[in-house]
Amino acid sequence: MDDTLEALFAVIEDRKETLPEDSYTASLFTHEKGENAVLEKLGEESTELVLAAKDDDREEIAYEAADIVYHLLVLLSMKDMDLEELEAELEARR
Template identity: 45%
Template sequence: MIETLYKEAQNRKQYPKEGSYTNYLFDKGLDKILKKVGEEATEVVIAAKNTDKDEIANETADVLYHLAVMLVETGVTLDDVEAVLQSRQGKQSNVHDRKKITDY
């Protein structure tokens, strides 16, 4: 699925199609693409807090699409992302619970 989105974004970048939303994003540039990634990620959080499965699915689809466009725009390949994920596989997390902040 993400590969299909990525390839479609690559195709739109290489072969622009008039009226394409993807080309609109590429034309507006990285700042616009990043704004959309942030907006859609926030909407996923809200959907999850609302525990609305349809809304979660829709907003997740939007995030994945905008991430694919961002990856193409920045020249990061899916292989690059997969290499990072594979390098992390099986490693123990360094994340620990943080101390409670008491001084403000």
């Protein structure tokens, strides 16, 4: 899981740097979508996750959780944060 998150975060950081035209991630870092779009997605997906949990729909829970994790990592990158800061906070709670 760590490797998966690190690989995804590396792709997100690359898209932020290179801004390929056909990249959804890159569009989030430009005025085309921007921070508000990321925050809206996190709000929508949280609601969808709650509904999936209420339905005990495991496939949908995994799908919505993945959407949230992806947009959360985009938000961290947007704020010039990195995975280490998230890990440090989680470790501090152990």
